[in-house]
Amino acid sequence: MSDIAFVRKEIAPMAPPPLAVGGILGWMRKNLFSGWFNIAMTVMSLALIALILPPLLRFFFFDAVWAGDSREACLGASGACWPFIKAKFGQLVYGFYPIAERWRPDIVFALGAILLAGLLIPRVPFKRWNSILFFGVFPIVALIFLGGGNFSLNQFIIGRIIPLAAMLQGAELFGLTLSFWLDFVVSSVLITAVAYFVANALGADGRFAARAAAALLIGLGAVLLTLDFDFGLVPVETRQWGGLLVTLVVSVTGIVTSLPLGILLALGRRSHLPIVRVFSVCFIEFWRGVPLITVLFFATYMLPLFLPGGLTIDGLLRALIGVALFSAAYMAEVVRGGLQAIPKGQTEAANALGLGYWQTMNKVVMPQALALVIPGIVGNFIGLFKDTTLVLIVALFDLLGQIRAAFSDPSWATPTTLFTGFAFAGVVYFIFCFGMSRYSMFVERRTSAGRRR
Amino acid sequence: MAEAGNVVEMIGVNKWYGQFHVLRDINMKVARGERIVICGPSGSGKSTMIRCINRLEEHQAGRIIVDGTELTNDLKKIDEIRRDVGMVFQHFNLFPHLTILENLTLAPIYVRQIPKKEAEEIAMHYLTRVKIPEQASKYPGQLSGGQQQRVAIARALCMKPKLMLFDEPTSALDPEMVKEVLDTMVQLAKDGMTMLCVTHEMGFARQVANRVVFMDAGQIIEANSPDEFFSHPQHERTKLFLSQILH
């Protein structure tokens, strides 16, 4: 007789899982006081909170001055001087944007917020139209509203060879420079014809090439037409923009352009085509190798020296391009990390089904790779958002710049003005960054729902 | 030139990995409706050979003609061939971020440009054939290995391939799941699918194969009908191999 043999006689019934024991006290015993190390940590944390929290609360709320309209109200207080922020609020949001025109940034803010909410909230329908509006139409609308539109366009292509401008003597219609548009139409027809003949000569589909070229040119024409058109808005130079407006313009442009650029660069770095790969590597390594401050300095003070005479690029635009390319390089490396984590079998399976390179990337590899690196991507966004403040050194006044400018106003000089300003800046930056961070956690949970590997 | 009725023709195919000669002078014809089982020791080049047929690997000498089209560097032709050649992998390679139904409809929608509704009907048809229609809205990670492999077979079938390649489809599965996958493959064979199958399931080979091909060191050593192959192996290496796997 041995006791190895065992045969079950009856089947064990299904039982419900045990209930969590002990309520709040049980939870505390388990999570806060389960051992000497845990007890020490709990005590230290409590001490830290007791040390930090009361002074903060006192500064922000209890000792703070809430009402008043001059520095006298804040002189005796040891807390924040909120009337200072209230008095300067317009400047902090719009910079030196003309007061009578501030409804224009307001419209842009509102439009951007509505479109963005539509994109970010999963339940809202029409995602495709929404993204076309946000990524395609909104930038142009924002540009016209903020800057005033009615750009003066001079030459397209033919106009550089034939002096059309002189011939038409700068005639205008609804703000449209006629010489430019004559130039544009003639040049477009020529380009389309060239595309047709070149494609035919190379043995490709000439009609298709011509149609593609025409479509592109018509799209470009529509954008230029809107920009050139005179909507009767007072022009506001970018030098007058400032405050939160500049912070948002720079960071949103940077965020929106750096992700797609970064994805392309990451793919380029893994490409089998040597030229594409070498270009991507050089680009990424260059931008990662130089500090953002250098990039901004170079773009602002050195670039004009290299550009051909007379050609100037708007200062804000230069900073925008610098920030976008800079963050694209970082984004590329984050995305590449994600790409490397996707097993080769995924690409092989997609290829074996007949999916081409871009389809494979779009439908199979990228969705998985990006989902893996959401924390890295959002980390980059947050870093970028805070780095925008560096535009200060090229004489653009973002939120922080405006706050510091406001310090120099003698009519608000009090002992706590400085702290109040920085506290306010901290709160505003925190709200944006914390928002991004929370949203990324939400997306992570959504993308991983039900997908055990 | 390609003879009518041959789905695959490999003529003097050679391939190297650096200095290493993986495929040496491979000659093989697969007629329409034929079912071929390829076996051989690990590292003998079985996977490499069948992966050359849909250009997951590139051969460097010789010719491979699939359904009348020769494989060259022409990307368009490669895509055309891949559309008509289904492949099932050892590790399933399902797309984990898509539901089972989306896994099945992805290629029909984006490669064959079939309307979504119709693609879903086709997908449900094949899911029913591999006996798991009720799993359509789950994600691959929620299925057992055997179920995942059957989904992978259904995914390939949704493209209505003319030829199916199997690379050790059951060797990553727990023993009790091997049968459900093999049953699916037997059913497929009965329906007249042309199949090239790398496997060590000798029962399966006996049951469905028209021909068993034995490979070693990058070469085809012996090919014969299953009866002859198992009862009268000719080459010494075949005998050794068979004695090792059939105890």
Ligand SMILES: Nc1ncnc2c1ncn2[C@@H]1O[C@H](COP(=O)(O)OP(=O)(O)OP(=O)(O)O)[C@@H](O)[C@H]1O
């Ligand atoms: N990418 C590669 N680079 C270099 N050598 C390789 C590569 N892929 C495979 N090999 C080698 O080629 C040989 C054949 O590999 P293959 O995968 O075709 O073998 P197999 O017969 O399928 O073996 P198994 O039964 O283990 O799957 C092996 O020796 C392997 O080490």
Ligand SMILES: [Mg+2]
């Ligand atoms: Mg193998």
